[in-house]
Amino acid sequence: MRARPGKRPYAGLTDVGRVRAHNEDSVLLEPPLFAVADGLGGHEAGEIASGVAVAALLAAAPAHLDAKGLGRAVRAANRAVIKAAREGRGREGMGTTLTAAVVESTRIAVAHVGDSRAYLLHGDTLERITRDHSMVADMIRQGTLTEEQSRSHPNRSVITRALGTDPNMYADTFEVDAEPGDRLLLCSDGLTGMLTDEHIAEILGDYGDPDMAVRMLVDAANEAGGHDNISVIVVDIVGERAVGGPARSHRGWLAVLVWALAVAAVVGIAVWGTYRYASERAYLIAEDGVVVVYSGLPGEFAGVSLRWLAEETTITVGLLDPVTAGRLNQGIAVEDLDAANALVDQYRALAEARSGEADNAPGGP
Ligand code: MN
Numbered sequence: 001m002r003a004r005p006g007k008r009p010y011a012g013l014t015d016v017g018r019v020r021a022h023n024e025d026s027v028l029l030e031p032p033l034f035a036v037a038d039g040l041g042g043h044e045a046g047e048i049a050s051g052v053a054v055a056a057l058l059a060a061a062p063a064h065l066d067a068k069g070l071g072r073a074v075r076a077a078n079r080a081v082i083k084a085a086r087e088g089r090g091r092e093g094m095g096t097t098l099t100a101a102v103v104e105s106t107r108i109a110v111a112h113v114g115d116s117r118a119y120l121l122h123g124d125t126l127e128r129i130t131r132d133h134s135m136v137a138d139m140i141r142q143g144t145l146t147e148e149q150s151r152s153h154p155n156r157s158v159i160t161r162a163l164g165t166d167p168n169m170y171a172d173t174f175e176v177d178a179e180p181g182d183r184l185l186l187c188s189d190g191l192t193g194m195l196t197d198e199h200i201a202e203i204l205g206d207y208g209d210p211d212m213a214v215r216m217l218v219d220a221a222n223e224a225g226g227h228d229n230i231s232v233i234v235v236d237i238v239g240e241r242a243v244g245g246p247a248r249s250h251r252g253w254l255a256v257l258v259w260a261l262a263v264a265a266v267v268g269i270a271v272w273g274t275y276r277y278a279s280e281r282a283y284l285i286a287e288d289g290v291v292v293v294y295s296g297l298p299g300e301f302a303g304v305s306l307r308w309l310a311e312e313t314t315i316t317v318g319l320l321d322p323v324t325a326g327r328l329n330q331g332i333a334v335e336d337l338d339a340a341n342a343l344v345d346q347y348r349a350l351a352e353a354r355s356g357e358a359d360n361a362p363g364g365p
Contacts, residue, residue: 011211018222018225018226022229024047025038025190026053027233035054037049038115038189038190039096041090048084053096054098055080065107065108067111070101078113078164096114098112099113106177108175108177110129115157117187120176121183133161135155135160136156139153157228185204186235187231190228191232218232282295282337285298290312290315293310293341294308294310295307297333311344319355321350
């Protein structure tokens with residue numbers, strides 16, 4: 001375990017439950033990107049479908065908060081699942097749900113397909129922010145079924161939209177504003193099929209630590225029967241607190257002065273916040289055929305680049321597998337330099353193993 005200053009404001013957990021033999025869910029914790037996928041297909045195919053989906057999502061996800069871009073990444077993940085089945089990984093007909101979120105400060109972009117959900121906890125209120133693509137959800141919307149009845153309905157797991165079958169599938173996308181102190185929850189139906197929204201809200205309210213919260217949610221779903229795989233991600237919204245505006249009683253030049261100071265403070269805090277955030281982050285990228293580590297963030301912000309060269313490695317990108325090489329060409333954002341260095345070690349070992357293989361190949365030198 002690497003030492004970390006301060007605690008990360010998010011946690012995720014996936015559990016097989018008490019009935020199923022395999023865990024076909026996948027979770028993705030690559031801040032600012034988070035996702036839950038619930039695979040379908042049996043015989044390990046569901047596991048492959050959800051795994052392929054989150055890997056493809058990560059490779060295609062936009063670097064910044066952009067719901068439409070996130071929706072396009074979900075479509076790319078859909079094509080990846082279809083392609084995998086055609087190539088004999090998993091099997092034809094395998095599929096997966098995918099609920100993805102990008103969190104930047106207090107704004108959240110969501111893209112989703114299927115019945116894995118996103119919720120936002122604000123105070124004691126747990127708001128469901130996605131609409132299930134499922135047969136029972138349609139029946140509830142039509143008024144022919146109640147929420148309670150849907151829990152035991154024989155078709156409760158039939159979903160009306162999933163990744164893996166229709167190349168023209170689209171995702172629901174939207175952005176929401178949260179407030180500092182709110183919590184984002186992403187989860188598979190193994191949680192929501194076992195616990196009511198009220199019960200989920202209670203647990204989220206009782207456990208402030210995200211690691212504890214995901215643990216207690218999974219435990220509660222298992223205690224309730226654990227009929228399905230259970231996946232849970234909790235992200236605490238910590239974004240900078242809004243600075244209060246000037247009092248309305250100020251008039252004339254004083255009001256102007258106060259406004260100017262307030263604006264300067266807001267801009268200053270935003271710049272400082274972004275700078276601080278950027279300076280703690282790191283990313284790896286392919287440059288001139290080798291892996292290079294930067295601290296900061298890829299791209300530009302208001303015309304300013306927030307990155308500082310940390311290390312130019314001797315790892316040849318061409319020696320890595322094509323998926324990793326592709327991701328490196330785009331840049332792989334990680335939490336901090338420790339995480340970047342861990343990845344560098346991993347890639348160095350991979351590259352060394354692969355160059356070793358090439359040297360020992362039959363007919364080679
Ligand atoms: Mn499920």
